Amino acid sequence: MTNIGIVGAGVAGLHLGLYLRQxxxxxxxxxxxxxxxxxxxxxxxxxxxxxxxxERERKLGINHWDGGNSEFSHLHVYVGGEQPMGFSGTVEQPxxxxxxxxxxxxxxxxxxxxxxxxxxxxVQASDLEQLSANxxxxxxxxxxxxxxxxxxxxAEYSPFDRPQRWICMGLFRGIADAxxxxxxxxxxxxxxxxxxPIYSFEPNLRGLGFEAVPGSNFEAVGQLRYEDDPAAFxxxxxxxxxxxxxxxxxxxxxxxxxxxxxxxxxxxxxxPTVRHGYVRLNSGKYALALGDVQATNDPITGQGANKASxxxxxxxxxxxxxxxxxxxxxEQIEQRIWAYTAPIVNWSNAMLQxxxxxxxxxxxxxxxxxxxxxxxxxxxxxxxQAWDVMKSQEQTTKFLAQYNWQxxxxxQVAA
Amino acid sequence: MTNIGIVGAGVAGLHLGLYLRQxxxxxxxxxxxxxxxxxxxxxxxxxxxxxxxxERERKLGINHWDGGNSEFSHLHVYVGGEQPMGFSGTVEQPxxxxxxxxxxxxxxxxxxxxxxxxxxxxVQASDLEQLSANxxxxxxxxxxxxxxxxxxxxAEYSPFDRPQRWICMGLFRGIADAxxxxxxxxxxxxxxxxxxPIYSFEPNLRGLGFEAVPGSNFEAVGQLRYEDDPAAFxxxxxxxxxxxxxxxxxxxxxxxxxxxxxxxxxxxxxxPTVRHGYVRLNSGKYALALGDVQATNDPITGQGANKASxxxxxxxxxxxxxxxxxxxxxEQIEQRIWAYTAPIVNWSNAMLQxxxxxxxxxxxxxxxxxxxxxxxxxxxxxxxQAWDVMKSQEQTTKFLAQYNWQxxxxxQVAA
Numbered sequence: 160m161t162n163i164g165i166v167g168a169g170v171a172g173l174h175l176g177l178y179l180r181q182x183x184x185x186x187x188x189x190x191x192x193x194x195x196x197x198x199x200x201x202x203x204x205x206x207x208x209x210x211x212x213x214e215r216e217r218k219l220g221i222n223h224w225d226g227g228n229s230e231f232s233h234l235h236v237y238v239g240g241e242q243p244m245g246f247s248g249t250v251e252q253p254x255x256x257x258x259x260x261x262x263x264x265x266x267x268x269x270x271x272x273x274x275x276x277x278x279x280x281x282v283q284a285s286d287l288e289q290l291s292a293n294x295x296x297x298x299x300x301x302x303x304x305x306x307x308x309x310x311x312x313x314a315e316y317s318p319f320d321r322p323q324r325w326i327c328m329g330l331f332r333g334i335a336d337a338x339x340x341x342x343x344x345x346x347x348x349x350x351x352x353x354x355x356p357i358y359s360f361e362p363n364l365r366g367l368g369f370e371a372v373p374g375s376n377f378e379a380v381g382q383l384r385y386e387d388d389p390a391a392f393x394x395x396x397x398x399x400x401x402x403x404x405x406x407x408x409x410x411x412x413x414x415x416x417x418x419x420x421x422x423x424x425x426x427x428x429x430x431p432t433v434r435h436g437y438v439r440l441n442s443g444k445y446a447l448a449l450g451d452v453q454a455t456n457d458p459i460t461g462q463g464a465n466k467a468s469x470x471x472x473x474x475x476x477x478x479x480x481x482x483x484x485x486x487x488x489x490e491q492i493e494q495r496i497w498a499y500t501a502p503i504v505n506w507s508n509a510m511l512q513x514x515x516x517x518x519x520x521x522x523x524x525x526x527x528x529x530x531x532x533x534x535x536x537x538x539x540x541x542x543x544q545a546w547d548v549m550k551s552q553e554q555t556t557k558f559l560a561q562y563n564w565q566x567x568x569x570x571q572v573a574a
Numbered sequence: 575m576t577n578i579g580i581v582g583a584g585v586a587g588l589h590l591g592l593y594l595r596q597x598x599x600x601x602x603x604x605x606x607x608x609x610x611x612x613x614x615x616x617x618x619x620x621x622x623x624x625x626x627x628x629e630r631e632r633k634l635g636i637n638h639w640d641g642g643n644s645e646f647s648h649l650h651v652y653v654g655g656e657q658p659m660g661f662s663g664t665v666e667q668p669x670x671x672x673x674x675x676x677x678x679x680x681x682x683x684x685x686x687x688x689x690x691x692x693x694x695x696x697v698q699a700s701d702l703e704q705l706s707a708n709x710x711x712x713x714x715x716x717x718x719x720x721x722x723x724x725x726x727x728x729a730e731y732s733p734f735d736r737p738q739r740w741i742c743m744g745l746f747r748g749i750a751d752a753x754x755x756x757x758x759x760x761x762x763x764x765x766x767x768x769x770x771p772i773y774s775f776e777p778n779l780r781g782l783g784f785e786a787v788p789g790s791n792f793e794a795v796g797q798l799r800y801e802d803d804p805a806a807f808x809x810x811x812x813x814x815x816x817x818x819x820x821x822x823x824x825x826x827x828x829x830x831x832x833x834x835x836x837x838x839x840x841x842x843x844x845x846p847t848v849r850h851g852y853v854r855l856n857s858g859k860y861a862l863a864l865g866d867v868q869a870t871n872d873p874i875t876g877q878g879a880n881k882a883s884x885x886x887x888x889x890x891x892x893x894x895x896x897x898x899x900x901x902x903x904x905e906q907i908e909q910r911i912w913a914y915t916a917p918i919v920n921w922s923n924a925m926l927q928x929x930x931x932x933x934x935x936x937x938x939x940x941x942x943x944x945x946x947x948x949x950x951x952x953x954x955x956x957x958x959q960a961w962d963v964m965k966s967q968e969q970t971t972k973f974l975a976q977y978n979w980q981x982x983x984x985x986q987v988a989a
Contacts, residue, residue: 193610193614194613194614195608195610195613195614197610198609198610198614198679199608199679200610223834224776224777226777227776227777227778228643228777229777261775265775265776268835272836358776358777360676361680362641362643362644362773363642419638421687
């Protein structure tokens with residue numbers, strides 16, 4: 160009888176745990192927090208789940224938030240700069256956003272209700288040897304610093320030694336609902352702004368996230384400490400929206416705009432890092448890296464939770480189809496997970512750089528052709544296609560040729 | 575400087591604490607649960623907050639759930655039996671329902687963020703003496719058994735020695751939304767059914783509560799243990815809806831109907847009890863009873879949380895207008911609280927009895943006259959008027975005369 164231990168109760172750990180329970184496999188999740196601690200913690204991320212993730216959720220019976228007001232199909236893209244432009248595309252399957260505290264706490268309850276074992280409390284790297292004695296395989300899916308360090312960093316896929324964006328994201332009041340709309344704003348030299356509806360502990364909030372280029376004004380504002388001066392923090396963000404995000408600002412009520420609760424804010428930065436997918440423990444058992452432990456990406460492409468879910472399912476299928484969890488097993492699943500992950504890593508890292516001409520051409524084409532616009536917004540659902548199209552001028556040209564795109568207008572090439 | 579201690583973090587304790595903090599008064603709440611423990615606990619009640627409660631919430635800045643999908647203005651009343659009848663009335667100010675775990679946990683966070691002191695953990699009756707040393711006045715607003723017993727039961731206002739209804743209430747899936755609608759169903763000999771939208775940890779749930787007359791079929795079904803057999807529990811309630819609540823059943827999808835989560839269910843009964851409003855402690859300080867400690871009512875009239883809020887505000891005003899908290903203070907506020915509470919107690923207790931002819935006449939009149947129907951549903955907002963109208967045939971006759979009511983149709987009098 161296979162027995163799996165999972166360290167970490169984020170999207171990766173929970174989707175894997177729920178998959179394994181659905182297959183009747185004995186599974187333990189070592190969760191840092193109880194559901195109650197999760198519900199009352201700082202918001203850990205701002206996540207939009209795309210269609211393929213939602214399909215797996217339906218198969219697992221954890222689609223508790225379907226049909227609410229936090230689904231969205233229309234992505235409004237706005238590109239600032241000297242020649243602002245914008246377009247709106249529709250995704251084929253609606254995305255959904257739920258406060259991750261509610262989502263993760265609830266899925267941990269579901270896992271326990273379905274016969275999963277839950278051990279609450281922090282796990283240290285030094286605990287892994289002992290834990291491995293109880294399981295055929297340990298899956299490490301917790302982003303805690305000491306735990307990720309167990310898996311060696313792969314320098315060739317980890318081009319950065321520091322965060323490429325300062326992230327400031329949270330739940331905000333005073334932004335009127337645009338039903339079923341998510342907005343994405345690119346501000347050259349400053350960064351990106353994401354905004355969408357979200358299901359949380361109260362209605363009528365919008366998730367709002369700034370990705371700030373180091374040294375930019377976005378960064379200066381995004382690093383303000385809310386606790387020091389809530390009014391100054393809110394006013395700072397409001398100023399950024401007024402100046403750079405007209406499609407959000409037109410829905411803002413300046414009198415009520417502001418962070419909903421102090422714990423509804425997340426500030427920080429991540430260094431994109433790819434790690435070796437498994438390690439052999441002294442016990443002879445193996446520990447596999449999953450989710451952010453395997454590859455941490457900047458949230459700029461919104462792939463973190465969706466990749467975690469996708470690869471958890473891959474691993475779940477591999478586990479339920481195997482009865483030995485030796486190095487060959489680990490090597491094979493590592494390769495499969497990497498094959499899926501590599502384009503996401505490449506795409507996410509490319510989006511952190513100043514846009515190359517073919518990226519600008521793609522945006523211009525989307526602004527002028529609705530079919531291109533729809534294809535563009537569906538890239539968030541199909542990150543492999545996204546990277547395939549964006550990885551070079553040649554690929555973008557080939558992609559746009561399908562839409563009878565005649566190349567960049569002369570005026571803009573001259574600009 | 576006045577310093578108040580409040581034992582209990584329900585609606586009474588929190589509204590009082592938030593009121594006192596708004597006045598700048600030093601206040602400590604002894605809360606059995608942290609917000610996280612509250613968020614992850616069993617649902618403690620199914621509460622609809624009426625207009626006057628919502629006005630106070632706006633004044634306190636705790637109206638976090640306004641403008642969502644859990645407000646309702648239209649009360650659909652259905653009376654079963656041999657001659658079924660029904661009517662729909664509109665309340666002047668919309669009611670709202672929020673999962674009390676989310677509501678109470680959040681208000682405790684608000685209290686702490688506004689400089690209130692929170693001490694988490696259970697308080698026993700034997701702790702009151704020691705706690706009183708730190709405060710000018712102790713307010714006891716926790717329904718824990720030992721604590722209520724500190725305040726002597728007033729037999730003359732407490733006619734029952736056991737619960738008059740078995741209560742089975744919870745959050746359910748598979749009941750289609752009827753926007754802005756609450757339904758109330760009276761089933762002669764069986765009990766009552768309440769159903770309304772509610773804001774909880776997931777969208778599209780309905781609050782559904784059965785008040786079961788002892789010995790009835792409602793009671794037999796309402797006492798089924800969910801954990802023993804979830805499918806049988808759900809099927810039992812579905813059967814009651816099919817047979818007795820057509821206005822709910824027509825919105826039910828039998829394939830998906832059921833309790834949302836095991837912790838979303840509350841079963842039990844309360845013995846309506848009025849208690850002496852204060853006691854002198856050995857320390858020489860006084861302890862005041864508030865909320866359910868002062869008067870526990872059956873939830874049949876939906877007044878518990880609303881009365882708790884109203885009387886908390888009364889007490890808050892009295893405290894901020896006084897600097898001595900001696901027996902005279904306690905006696906005066908007890909009398910004022912009782913003057914407000916007595917009609918609610920009388921009305922709630924009367925509704926637990928088989929309906930008298932004038933009550934039936936009132937329902938018949940409401941079914942035939944829209945103005946009476948509107949007045950009837952507004953009784954939940956105005957419990958004093960409710961009791962004034964319902965306390966006798968004379969009063970009902972006088973009330974209905976305003977609407978040119980000609981008395982009961984002969985046919986029904988003969989029936």
